[in-house]
Amino acid sequence: MSSLRAHRGVLRFAGQDLFEFLQGMITNDMEKLKQDSNPILYAAILNAHGRQLHDIFLHRHPKDKAVLHADVDKESLSELVSLLKKHKLRAQVDITDVSDELEVWARFGSGQFPEGDEWPIDPRQQKLGYRKIMGENDKPTADAAFLEPGSAPVETEADAYKVWRLQKGIAEGSEIPSGEAIPLEYNMDGLNAISFEKGCYIGQELVARTHYKGVVRKRLMPFEMTPDSAGEVAAGTELTASGEKKAVGKVQAVAERFGVAHVRLAPALAAAEAGGQLQVADSNEGVTPFKPDWWPEQWGKEEQQ
Structure with missing residues (x-):
């Protein structure tokens, strides 16, 4: 299990036009987020020539349907916010950087979760594990850590998650060249x-x-x-x-x-x-x-x- 705070930031989207606005910005279908089976949506944001600028995970708020959180690459977060605000025009959508309040966590490995534990599956590939945005009071403890077979609960570092991810051939964030990648x-x-x-x-x-x-x-x-x-x-x-x-x-x-x-x-x-x-x-x-x-x-x- 690993915090991805060093590499991923968190944005907060709120407002009555947020679904319509994002529907015209991202490669995936926002309607999927309205289904209970899809708490997270993975997508890309492209330029007018079809080259990828950013990848983005949209997380449904557990209580407020008028709010979404997005985990995005930390290096390009300010560029993404500027791009979104440029295209927002008169849409009623507030976009706020809340990286100081919330952070992205990943849970991965070959073990199983304790009974009753609920984490959303990574929408890219189930084999990657689980992904969640949490606040300071929600951070997992050792007792809630991912359990490897026959071992005590452990927390891994972000580097271990990167190895796990690259072993499966999956890039994210700045590993995908912005403005160039098809x-x-x-x-x-x-x-x-x-x-x-x-x-x-x-x-x-x-x-x-x-x-x-x-x-x-x-x-x-x-x-x-x-x-x-x-x-x-x-x-x-x-x-x-x-x-x-x-x-x-x-x-x-x-x-x-x-x-x-x-x-x-x-x-x-x-x-x-x-x-x-x-x-x-x-x-x-x-x-x-x-x-x-x-x-x-x-x-x-x-x-x-």
């Missing part, structure tokens, strides 16, 4: 972040065109490093493959022996299926890419089909 190439279509049935939102045209074209040639993919290669790999490092003249992709984030890279799928999947490696540019070291078990079977095979 949402489908960062697997947002597989992370329950996009509705292809809702009405218009900013940047929708490119997302819809890419989706209905049916072929995504690049995606974010996880890899594992050897002890020798770990020191050679950092965000921004280029990866190459045997027989490829151009770089296969670029590393976006690393934590301990795992990382994620934005890669061309054909050579990266070929290496993964053969148990091979991608080479670290300007180095003799390599990393081993692998396909997460949550990926749809057709990813990377669209052109064949």
Whole structure:
């Protein structure tokens, strides 16, 4: 279990127009938040060219239907607030930074929760665990911590959660290059972040065109490093493959022996299926890419089909 305060901030949305306003801003469908089965909604906010600017988790307030909380990347929080206020116009929505009062927590691991414990499941993938916004008086204690099999309750650090997340090939926040990333190439279509049935939102045209074209040639993919290669790999490092003249992709984030890279799928999947490696540019070291078990079977095979 880990507090994500160091990396995630919290915004408070309130007002009678908040659902309508956010519906036109985010890639997901706000109507889902009105259903009891969806206490958290994950989405992206795009620019007019369909490039991702921010990722955002919208948390339904447990008591007040006219209030939502959002957990967002802390580094870009002020930019996000400025963007939202720019588009707010006359909508009756108040947007307040409440990061000093509330913080984001994640619960993860292979254990089970104590009976009667209620935490919302991470909306991206159930395998990630659970995610919740809490105030000072609600912070979990050791007695309420995530229970690993056969062990006493423990609290892990935020770095351990990052390793857990990257091992599953999932980036968030500043790990997704703002203003450059195409949402489908960062697997947002597989992370329950996009509705292809809702009405218009900013940047929708490119997302819809890419989706209905049916072929995504690049995606974010996880890899594992050897002890020798770990020191050679950092965000921004280029990866190459045997027989490829151009770089296969670029590393976006690393934590301990795992990382994620934005890669061309054909050579990266070929290496993964053969148990091979991608080479670290300007180095003799390599990393081993692998396909997460949550990926749809057709990813990377669209052109064949």
